[in-house]
Amino acid sequence: MTRKSKSIPVNTLAKEFNKGIAVGKYPIADLRLSKEAEYSHRHDYHFFILQEKGKSYFEIDFEEHQIKEFSVIYIAPHQIHRVLKAEDIEFYLLAINSENLHPEYLKLLQEISPTKPLPISSKHFSLISQTFLLCINLFEEKESKLYLSSLKDSCNTLISLFLSQYLKKTKQVDTISRFYLISKSFKLALEKNFIKDKRPAWYAQKLNISVPYLNECVKNTTGFTVTQHIQQRVILEAKRLLYHSNKSVKEIAAELGYEDYAYFSRLFIKSTGMTALTFRNKNHD
Structure with a gap:
């Protein structure tokens, strides 16, 4: 419960x-x-x-x-x-x-x-x-x-x-590749900034590399693109707020940096296969 x-x-x-x-x-x-x-x-x-x-x-x-x-x-x-x-x-x-x-x-x-x-x-x-x-x-x-x-x-x-x-x-002790180091730096930056900035270009600029090279590094080491990582992190936070708070979906969208509520709703459905309200109702007793 x-x-x-x-x-x-x-x-x-x-x-x-x-x-x-x-x-x-x-x-x-x-x-x-x-x-x-x-x-x-x-x-x-x-x-x-x-x-x-x-x-x-x-x-x-x-x-x-x-x-x-x-x-x-x-x-x-x-x-x-x-x-x-x-x-x-x-x-x-x-x-x-x-x-x-x-x-x-x-x-x-x-x-x-x-x-x-x-x-x-x-x-x-x-x-x-x-x-x-x-x-x-x-x-x-x-x-x-x-x-x-x-x-x-x-x-x-x-x-x-x-x-x-x-x-x-x-296996992070013995083998550390250039791709791995860049992916690690990206994930650290993402954790701190995913609410205020969701553009791959912002993270590439922060790491002083091009967007294609950032994508190459991240996809090579994790299997997912930069955009997918950003969306996954946002959706995880949305799930947390839906599951553990009584904030409305619109409030949650705004808290996560989405002024366009409809866009956030579509993103949630695309990522989870269900609406935000369906997710909340499914996971609450």
Whole structure:
């Protein structure tokens, strides 16, 4: 079941975590105590989960994932998610804001997003869980004179281990082509600018290359054109707003930068095979 509001709920770190970091290990009982987990929401911080035991079901941006033991999950600040079901699970959790992230790690996280839950080996689980335990112990040493700096350092080490798993999976460590670098830069620029500018020429100019070359790079590495990526990103945001808010379709179109409501409606139908209202009615209980 989902709850509609005027806008998508954004949860912030609780007041007791005013340093911008929260880390711990939890059984399923603690997850059930948190009602926010049952409803679609997003965070203003980065969310890292290591599942040690059991089976859980997450919905992340309209896609359901079954997660078994020995898996890592990274949820970026903008991603809409909720817990659908959990069976006898135990998990480690790190919530951390961007200010506490090493700049290089923050850049890499932006580049690999959005990610999917990732199974890992028992060997890597052992290393990551031990690092989690170090972070948890440091998190509880609040009287230490170097509390925040040591906690930040340990949490960034933990994040580097998460990144290593995702980078290894996507083969981004060893082979980086010119096409790949340009596609990566385009996707980063798109995430920041898709509402205010939807022209391929704008992104090509920002990257100091021609539109045909940008299209060649993006199509070669992703299978989709620049225009398709722009439209997919816009439609994803439209789906989020339709699903998680009570704004009208016309309000959503305007929020996404479309003064021409009819054009936005046609684009939504072309991309999804249904009208925006049909999508909302189909996905609401």
